Amino acid sequence: MEARTIVILGGDQTGQELLEAALRVLQPDVVGVELSLPEFDLSLANRRATRNGVVHDAARAIRDHGLGLKAATITPEGAGDVGSPNRILREDIGGKVIVRTGRRIPGVVPVGGVHAPISVVRMAVGDAYGAREWREGSGLDEIAFRTERIERRLCRAVAEFSFRQAERSGAKVFGGPKYTVSPVYEGMLKEEMDAAAERHPEVPYEPQLIDATFALLISSSGAPMVIPALNRDGDILSDLVLPLFGSIAGSESLLVAFGDEGIDEPTALMAEAAHGTAPALEGKDVANPMAMILAAAALLAQTDDERCQAAGRAIREATLEAVAEGVRTADLGGHHGTTAFTDEIIGRTRTKLDVWASL
Template structure:
């Protein structure tokens, strides 16, 4: 098998950590023949090409399906450039973002969570990009906003949530505040209930979003898949990753779907930013970027899925053995941690 992965280069530590992940994906380590098609999405090149490079990268994602993206800089003072993530999402019709919190050996957790919790977030619409305006003046001034979601996007979130839970042996948990918003948020609840009927063997425990937050702190240890609207999912992702003690143990996947709800494009990245204070210091933690690469591999094919499992296990075994970067109270450099993951992955696959 020879698969092409679209490599979306980035800025500062984002690019440095991408290169570490690519070291792990080297065929000499994995035995999987991969071709990398690179696009420079650094701020300088986006300026120089007036975002044409982002358009080309999106076209490549649609052609080759698989992408691995470094963190990039978005500047508020250059609205013409915009966010490369938002532009890519729009061009490939990215509908769902998945982020999974999981236990990191030796890292204290909140509320004693230990089973994985995946947030399946609607990647478009809702409060993001909503039309906003104000009327009146002084204390009589009124602010308005028009949010928008579609049934197609609701169905994508619901369908993937149940398929993902089936794949993980997890429970679909939570949901929108449909009691307060039966028309708007109720649309997602309708699609979740319909998906539950299509997947009767998948456990389903619907909860209102406020109850979801509260019950997460008393989670008895079930593996969970939590479907959410765009802003709810954004907030839940931040909470859940911190419940596990660090954002380092999670990857972020942007997904688009075909008409049968099969995956059309999978773009993986780390959920964190470019960490300019760590740039060129060889201190940043490459865990999330390596886990993103492994998560991407898990969708490429059966042999690649075996390799993905080996890489993921190697990452957490390295941490358990005390090979950690400074953010996890260790002394390993970025490259030293990657070296350890490569050594352990190679050993697993050789055996």
């Protein structure tokens, strides 16, 4: 059988070190699947040297092969520099949806009633970001304006992916935009959520206004949830939801590209950890690779290949079980380094897949 290709996007500082840890877990003798892992160096130095040519090349490879795994990278602040590689990747790949999932880490105390995973599915483009802004008048009579836009195709992609994600994870679709105040603009997403609910009648559906969504997160029953959102609403929600679990170490981020209809299967997926490059931890073998490992697992789980799906599940379960049994890095109160933690996940993943094969 032809090897599945995952395009590897290298990064900066600790981001690169944690990517290398995740790649150790993806080796064929661990996951039982032959994977092709072509690498592109997206370090700041190489992006500058190629004037972002390497970023465009990496995006083209992800479009061709459908899967990408990215390390955390540095975005320089200076005008005229190479800017954000994530923006280029998003545009070149055609990413429409960003999915960030928070989950409880064994031994880490969550906030409130949060227990089961919560995924925020938000628009990757449009809405408040990239809106045209201007001002008129002066003094206290000065007025600021902003013209925002969303597209029905994008609303449909967010809604459809939300219901598919809920279907896969046994979750309910919860929340939504402020459609009562903005029935024309924000109501477009609500219309697509309602239409997706009709296409997926087996998925529990509890639409809520965005302000009620924030309030009810803390008092929820602890059931798994998928929350579809506009771009800025989802950005803010992600920043709230992930820390609710006590640490973002168990959270991964997915960029999803779709065809023109918005309800087709994804055409490309790029996974990464939700954290940054952590320069203070570079070279010390103490950083937590958990989020990068879970990002790799999420990528495998999203494929249509049963062997890859099984490998993704094995990695995820092995990681969480290891932490539950006290195998933790310092940020979670443990004494394992990056290498030792990864070694443990490798051993447990192999054992799980061996046992499942025997059954």
